[in-house]
């Protein structure tokens with residue numbers, strides 16, 4: 315029953331994507347750990363972390379596509395959920411530092427000692443346990459999304475207004491997390507991590523482990539999202555996207571459907587953020603900045619909104635481009651990104667995957683056109 | 694007559710939009726199993742009447758009771774739909790991106806809660822019912838086509854099919870034959886008469902041939918209230934009705 319549910323969403327696209335992920339999960343560890351550092355096949359720890367980062371962004375893009383592509387909620391604040399998940403993981407990593415911090419305080423992270431705090435704030439309790447942090451990674455963004463969605467959807471805020479308040483949400487969080495007295499390290503954020511689950515966080519093997527965990531999370535996220543979208547619930551979501559009031563007259567409480575997708579999406583984004591933090595080694599309030607959320611929207615648009623696989627591809631490609639540009643021509647990156655977005659909106663409204671589908675449709679169409687005159691000749 | 698025995702009971706319902714009275718102390722009673730035709734000039738308030746019954750618009754004053762006891766004025770659209778009131782819109786609204794089949798499956802009477810739909814899979818009975826409705830609405834050959842690719846008349850039929858799938862106690866049908874050919878109009882009349890056996894139906898329509906074909910009690914709306922009520926022949930003979938509507 316459960317397996318059938320998870321399998322029902324899997325199509326050819328999913329097959330390709332999951333195969334690529336499976337290959338990555340094998341090839342990257344082999345290339346990073348099984349080859350000599352001077353071999354042309356060798357992947358440096360830096361590259362492994364970079365690839366892992368792309369896949370975290372891919373999971374964020376996937377979660378955004380679930381609400382934007384399938385429910386029509388253009389979230390301009392999805393990085394908020396990503397970052398909250400990241401902070402939850404960061405808090406665990408901070409507690410693992412223990413007495414190895416600069417101040418050598420076994421209970422308090424350095425920044426708290428620096429602020430002359432004497433005891434751990436209540437909301438930091440429990441984060442010394444990995445299992446607790448792992449749950450909070452989903453619960454914190456999920457709860458915030460649930461509360462936010464509850465009010466927004468009930469009061470029937472939609473369209474541009476909804477987008478604007480999602481943006482306001484992430485902006486408000488950014489300002490809050492910048493404050494030192496919030497207890498999240500102010501503008502420095504959380505960093506200088508040492509260990510995760512007892513493994514040295516800098517070690518190549520740990521980085522490879524984190525990469526594989528990210529691949530697995532992305533695969534699970536993709537399978538879950540595909541199953542949701544292919545279910546009858548997914549059909550209701552698409553109907554809500556296209557004609558919400560009509561769905562209400564069929565007896566569906568559309569608010570609840572939106573809330574379900576929205577909360578699920580926030581939890582997925584939280585997991586993405588949690589995997590991101592140990593791989594980049596830092597989380598700070600700038601991740602909440604409105605620009606991060608807008609970038610995520612661009613990944614989805616580039617890859618193809620409403621296709622699930624497209625946003626995954628879009629996130630990887632755009633971030634690959636970003637890494638290249640910021641190294642080669644740093645001052646041009648924002649222009650390139652802006653230009654890309656304009657181009658995609660104007661010429662590729664369905665993104666790369668939409669273009670691929672169009673080409674595939676056009677090819678057989680041409681074949682039948684040429685077939686017709688030949689038939690007539692025969693007559 | 695007491696409200697208890699009625700299916701739908703409207704009393705003194707008024708709605709204003711920016712001072713304009715779209716419904717003006719409207720009173721109307723529908724019996725269980727009854728089919729009623731509503732006619733009236735453009736802007737008479739026919740669609741607005743359906744809006745207040747289905748919860749789209751809140752009346753300023755007045756009572757609306759379903760089955761003699763449920764006050765509809767305090768309920769939201771999905772709750773009203775789940776009581777058993779289905780609606781076909783004046784401008785056909787189907788889910789264009791979904792196939793004809795999926796449109797019907799979404800409408801089919803089944804639990805409406807998210808966790809139920811997440812794990813739903815169509816039973817044999819569900820599929821048989823959808824097949825049946827596809828036959829009735831003559832949309833069988835179109836079942837796998839996106840609803841957006843249907844002709845106007847086919848969309849009208851699909852929306853009627855969606856109503857059938859919902860299996861409501863009361864059907865509100867707004868201008869079902871607009872844009873249909875004469876043959877299609879006649880088929881639609883037959884279809885609605887079939888439905889009327891098991892359900893109560895309110896049909897709004899301008900097409901007099903169609904209304905005559907239905908052969909049911911007619912209510913004439915004008916400026917938001919009832920102008921006349923009775924058989925088509927008797928209201929057609931009514932001087933006021935001729936002046937405001939039929940005579941024009």
Ligand SMILES: Nc1ncnc2c1ncn2[C@@H]1O[C@H](COP(=O)(O)OP(=O)(O)OP(=O)(O)O)[C@@H](O)[C@H]1O
Pocket residue numbers: 710715733734735736737738739740741742783
């Ligand atoms: N949401 C609204 N806001 C403002 N005015 C409205 C609204 N809905 C309806 N009206 C007005 O109320 C009046 C009644 O409209 P309604 O649509 O009920 O008429 P109708 O009898 O269905 O007409 P038609 O035969 O053209 O469909 C019209 O003058 C219309 O402009």
Ligand SMILES: [Mg+2]
Pocket residue numbers: 739740741783867
């Ligand atoms: Mg109308």
